[in-house]
Amino acid sequence: MKFIDLELQYQRIKPQLDKALAKLFVRQDFILGKDVDVLERRLAEYAGVKHCVTCSNGTDALSMALILNGYGPGDAVFVPDFTFFSTAEVVAQRGAVPVLVDCRADTFNIDPAALERAVERVEQEGKLTPRMVIPVDLFGLCADYRAIREIAAAHNMAVLEDGAQGFGAEYEGKRACSLGDIAATSFFPAKPLGCYGDGGAVFTDGDDTAARLRSLRVHGKGKTKYENNSLGLNARLDTIQAAVLNCKLDLFDEEIGLRGRVAAWYGELLCDEVKKPEIPAGSRSVWAQYTVILPDYVNRAELQELLKASGVPTMVYYERPLHLQKALAYLGHQKGDFPVAEYLSEHVLSLPMHPYLKREEAETVARFLNRFVRSYKASEL
Ligand SMILES: *Cc1c(COP(=O)(O)O)cnc(C)c1O
Numbered sequence: 001m002k003f004i005d006l007e008l009q010y011q012r013i014k015p016q017l018d019k020a021l022a023k024l025f026v027r028q029d030f031i032l033g034k035d036v037d038v039l040e041r042r043l044a045e046y047a048g049v050k051h052c053v054t055c056s057n058g059t060d061a062l063s064m065a066l067i068l069n070g071y072g073p074g075d076a077v078f079v080p081d082f083t084f085f086s087t088a089e090v091v092a093q094r095g096a097v098p099v100l101v102d103c104r105a106d107t108f109n110i111d112p113a114a115l116e117r118a119v120e121r122v123e124q125e126g127k128l129t130p131r132m133v134i135p136v137d138l139f140g141l142c143a144d145y146r147a148i149r150e151i152a153a154a155h156n157m158a159v160l161e162d163g164a165q166g167f168g169a170e171y172e173g174k175r176a177c178s179l180g181d182i183a184a185t186s187f188f189p190a191k192p193l194g195c196y197g198d199g200g201a202v203f204t205d206g207d208d209t210a211a212r213l214r215s216l217r218v219h220g221k222g223k224t225k226y227e228n229n230s231l232g233l234n235a236r237l238d239t240i241q242a243a244v245l246n247c248k249l250d251l252f253d254e255e256i257g258l259r260g261r262v263a264a265w266y267g268e269l270l271c272d273e274v275k276k277p278e279i280p281a282g283s284r285s286v287w288a289q290y291t292v293i294l295p296d297y298v299n300r301a302e303l304q305e306l307l308k309a310s311g312v313p314t315m316v317y318y319e320r321p322l323h324l325q326k327a328l329a330y331l332g333h334q335k336g337d338f339p340v341a342e343y344l345s346e347h348v349l350s351l352p353m354h355p356y357l358k359r360e361e362a363e364t365v366a367r368f369l370n371r372f373v374r375s376y377k378a379s380e381l
């Protein structure tokens with residue numbers, strides 16, 4: 001069994017993909033070609049926003065959103081402590097300060113109450129100006145945008161949705177990547193909608209914002225590439241990757257359903273000694289990861305070895321919360337600063353998850369996980 005197995009998906013898209021690539025290789029529109037235009041229209045419609053601007057990867061998508069806003073030294077951008085490094089990295093790269101915020105143990109997402117406290121603390125200190133919050137749709141579940149947007153509005157901050165793991169998810173009748181003032185996603189192969197290399201996209205309802213993003217991804221171009229109006233990036237999505245994504249998008253809704261089915265199997269089969277993910281009313285997760293929280297008496301590293309020996313691959317997302325990352329040591333945090341994120345980083349375990357995981361495989365995962373967890377419990381008593 002593989003942690004993520006997309007071989008079957010490839011077999012399904014192969015006929016269409018072969019055709020699309022053959023045409024592309026004849027057209028030779030490798031950069032910002034026809035498939036990119038088609039994809040951008042389809043993605044914007046899917047997310048329910050006016051514009052999608054594809055780009056080189058999810059990290060650049062986040063960066064582009066920040067560059068547009070001109071944030072830099074003196075600006076505070078609030079990010080969850082329990083996420084992939086990119087979310088904070090892009091803020092620090094701009095010279096702004098990533099202000100870390102603890103998360104909720106039940107959703108893994110940024111805790112609105114902690115966000116409010118962090119914003120107020122920054123305001124009281126008076127050194128930085130709160131500008132933006134970047135909620136992350138971690139593991140495929142949208143953050144609590146109703147609460148976050150209220151806080152952002154009260155403090156005059158923008159919301160940048162990090163939907164790198166969330167594309168396809170739903171929140172209160174809206175789709176992921178439509179929930180902030182601007183949103184970013186990633187098409188890294190392991191994401192729910194992944195390409196065959198690196199890729200990403202920015203989503204916005206603003207005509208002017210979209211035009212600026214299109215300029216930004218091609219060296220701040222004006223009417224032509226050789227007229228440069230601002231300092232930009234080389235951050236385009238390859239046409240080849242767009243062709244892959246167009247094929248995968250045809251299957252995407254069906255695959256979200258299949259992911260949901262795998263999650264439901266786990267929910268049914270896993271023992272109650274592990275804490276299973278809860279999906280709040282009004283949300284639909286896209287199950288980028290199926291992540292459980294292990295009880296204290298389990299030795300996680302040892303459990304992973306036991307599972308591996310039984311043919312069950314697992315991953316830990318994330319071993320180290322951002323405040324304990326060396327690259328962010330200059331923020332001056334120490335162990336104990338974000339107790340929920342620390343607790344999660346020590347107790348989470350992600351299980352095999354992909355649309356084509358079979359019922360028997362979910363049963364195997366559950367059988368071994370339940371057995372090992374219960375044997376830890378027994379030796380504890
Ligand atoms: C994957 C990911 C990114 C970065 O996407 P890349 O395409 O790998 O650059 C950013 N934020 C989160 C939460 C992610 O999971």
